[in-house]
Amino acid sequence: MPSSSSNTSASSDFPSVRTKCVQLLLAALRPQPPDQDMAAQLAGDIERQIHDLHKSNQVKYKTCVRSKVANVRNPKNGHLRQGLLSGSLSPEAFARMSAEEMASADLRQLREEYSSRGVSERQLPQGIEGTQTQKIRCKRGALFLPAWVRSGGPDEDAMTFVTCSGCGQQWYHSGWVCL
Numbered sequence: 001m002p003s004s005s006s007n008t009s010a011s012s013d014f015p016s017v018r019t020k021c022v023q024l025l026l027a028a029l030r031p032q033p034p035d036q037d038m039a040a041q042l043a044g045d046i047e048r049q050i051h052d053l054h055k056s057n058q059v060k061y062k063t064c065v066r067s068k069v070a071n072v073r074n075p076k077n078g079h080l081r082q083g084l085l086s087g088s089l090s091p092e093a094f095a096r097m098s099a100e101e102m103a104s105a106d107l108r109q110l111r112e113e114y115s116s117r118g119v120s121e122r123q124l125p126q127g128i129e130g131t132q133t134q135k136i137r138c139k140r141g142a143l144f145l146p147a148w149v150r151s152g153g154p155d156e157d158a159m160t161f162v163t164c165s166g167c168g169q170q171w172y173h174s175g176w177v178c179l
Contacts, residue, residue: 021065022047028072042084049095071102138164
């Protein structure tokens with residue numbers, strides 16, 4: 001029984017939460033005096049769009065509002081505030097934007113550089129020699145490619161080296177120890 005009364009009180013608090021969210025959005029937009037009424041309408045429209053997207057989950061709703069407020073307040077994201085106030089960015093489109101889409105052009109470019117650099121740093125060398133096998137597997141489940149056989153001295157056995165096609169780790173056949 002107590003859980004139903006707590007659900008009722010939580011749902012009765014939701015209109016006040018929504019009102020507070022509109023106020024936060026309006027404060028983030030920082031409208032100038034002649035545009036305050038238009039900005040208030042815009043903040044209400046944005047909140048309604050976010051509510052429509054997340055009405056079944058109050059936690060996601062609040063998280064989304066916080067994200068939008070933080071991004072509009074961020075001085076590096078002036079394009080969001082300008083787009084909303086000028087009408088070139090609709091409340092519906094803004095409500096659906098991900099954090100990556102809201103990022104400034106500089107941050108998007110930086111992320112792109114990091115991801116392209118990260119991919120190229122993790123790529124295996126182009127000329128991997130050997131034959132693909134499914135008999136040996138890395139912890140990550142990727143297949144190994146036998147890379148080369150190295151003979152030691154006359155008293156040492158030849159060792160087969162393999163390279164993981166997924167992560168690039170090199171292993172040798174002495175209990176398949178990672179180099």
